[in-house]
Amino acid sequence: xxxxxxxxxxxxxxxxxxxxxxxxxxxxxxxxxxxxxxxxxxxxxxxxxxxxxxxxxxxxxxxxxxxxxxxxxxxxxxxxxxxxxxxxxxxxxxxxxxxxxxxxxxxxxxxxxxxxxxxxxxxxxxxxxxxxxxxxxxxxxxxxxxxxxxxxxxxxxxxxxxxxxxxxxxxxxxxxxxxxxxxxxxxxxxxxxxxxxxxxxxxxxxxxxxxxxxxxxxxxxxxxxxxxxxxxxxxxxxxxxxxx
Amino acid sequence: xxxxxxxxxxxxxxxxxxxxxxxxxxxxxxxxxxxxxxxxxxxxxxxxxxxxxxxxxxxxxxxxxxxxxxxxxxxxxxxxxxxxxxxxxxxxxxxxx
Numbered sequence: 001x002x003x004x005x006x007x008x009x010x011x012x013x014x015x016x017x018x019x020x021x022x023x024x025x026x027x028x029x030x031x032x033x034x035x036x037x038x039x040x041x042x043x044x045x046x047x048x049x050x051x052x053x054x055x056x057x058x059x060x061x062x063x064x065x066x067x068x069x070x071x072x073x074x075x076x077x078x079x080x081x082x083x084x085x086x087x088x089x090x091x092x093x094x095x096x097x098x099x100x101x102x103x104x105x106x107x108x109x110x111x112x113x114x115x116x117x118x119x120x121x122x123x124x125x126x127x128x129x130x131x132x133x134x135x136x137x138x139x140x141x142x143x144x145x146x147x148x149x150x151x152x153x154x155x156x157x158x159x160x161x162x163x164x165x166x167x168x169x170x171x172x173x174x175x176x177x178x179x180x181x182x183x184x185x186x187x188x189x190x191x192x193x194x195x196x197x198x199x200x201x202x203x204x205x206x207x208x209x210x211x212x213x214x215x216x217x218x219x220x221x222x223x224x225x226x227x228x229x230x231x232x233x234x235x236x237x238x239x240x241x242x243x244x
Numbered sequence: 245x246x247x248x249x250x251x252x253x254x255x256x257x258x259x260x261x262x263x264x265x266x267x268x269x270x271x272x273x274x275x276x277x278x279x280x281x282x283x284x285x286x287x288x289x290x291x292x293x294x295x296x297x298x299x300x301x302x303x304x305x306x307x308x309x310x311x312x313x314x315x316x317x318x319x320x321x322x323x324x325x326x327x328x329x330x331x332x333x334x335x336x337x338x339x340x341x
Contacts, residue, residue: 088261
């Protein structure tokens with residue numbers, strides 16, 4: 001460590017672990033892989049972290065969520081909502097902050113409901129079917145004007161096959177999810193939440209990127225157009241970025 | 245009779261809480277007389293979503309039909325939700341402002 005740099009700019013590995021809510025083992029692994037590098041006062045000495053590096057790391061919500069859905073990488077527990085009750089508490093907090101935020105206050109109810117539909121879909125469609133980790137990643141950054149949601153559930157294709165067994169690809173499934181009204185079937189009720197999401201985006205300056213399996217849908221605000229393409233990375237569940 | 249939705253919360257977004265609210269409302273609904281209008285007041289609701297709405301409003305519309313009246317629906321998420329529920333159900337809600 002450069003002695004000219006103020007000690008206040010650095011924190012110990014245990015302080016970093018507490019701040020990020022991950023284990024020290026995980027931090028060591030991240031350090032070795034270069035994902036979050038530490039600095040050392042002397043060779044072989046204790047690891048320290050720059051406060052700025054931790055801030056930057058936490059700001060990259062999309063990478064944290066993507067690494068989780070792609071490879072089950074650990075992420076800061078503050079973004080984890082194991083149950084829908086936890087998600088509701090955290091999204092209500094986001095709603096309150098948005099109401100006081102100049103960029104979000106005019107659309108806070110639409111942004112909250114869109115994120116709410118996507119997040120709640122994860123719980124409603126995966127209950128009893130979670131593969132390894134129950135619950136979702138939910139993070140938001142009002143400065144970057146983005147909301148990130150992700151789950152390691154069964155994905156849209158498998159969910160929709162329950163009502164449309166003829167579906168074959170993730171791409172087809174995404175298109176159906178965003179375009180076809182699937183009538184409510186009790187006891188398995190469907191709220192057609194993604195059609196709602198599309199409808200809201202088509203009339204407001206809200207953008208969406210929604211990936212499930214090897215298919216990715218993108219929508220630009222104020223347009224109902226859906227751009228759905230195949231992508232190289234095949235991920236488990238869903239990975240969503242809402243920006244405005 | 246009027247049901248004030250804010251008494252169920254101001255962020256009404258999940259299917260699960262919509263279902264609970266509908267069950268809780270049964271004790272109020274038993275007092276609705278035959279032919280009486282049932283008003284659902286959205287005043288004070290901050291965020292509303294199709295999942296919650298489908299659990300709460302859809303069964304009310306199916307039971308009360310034209311006697312169900314919605315008021316104070318100017319919130320953007322309320323308006324957008326009513327739009328998608330109407331498309332899904334193929335029925336219109338009666339709205340007064």
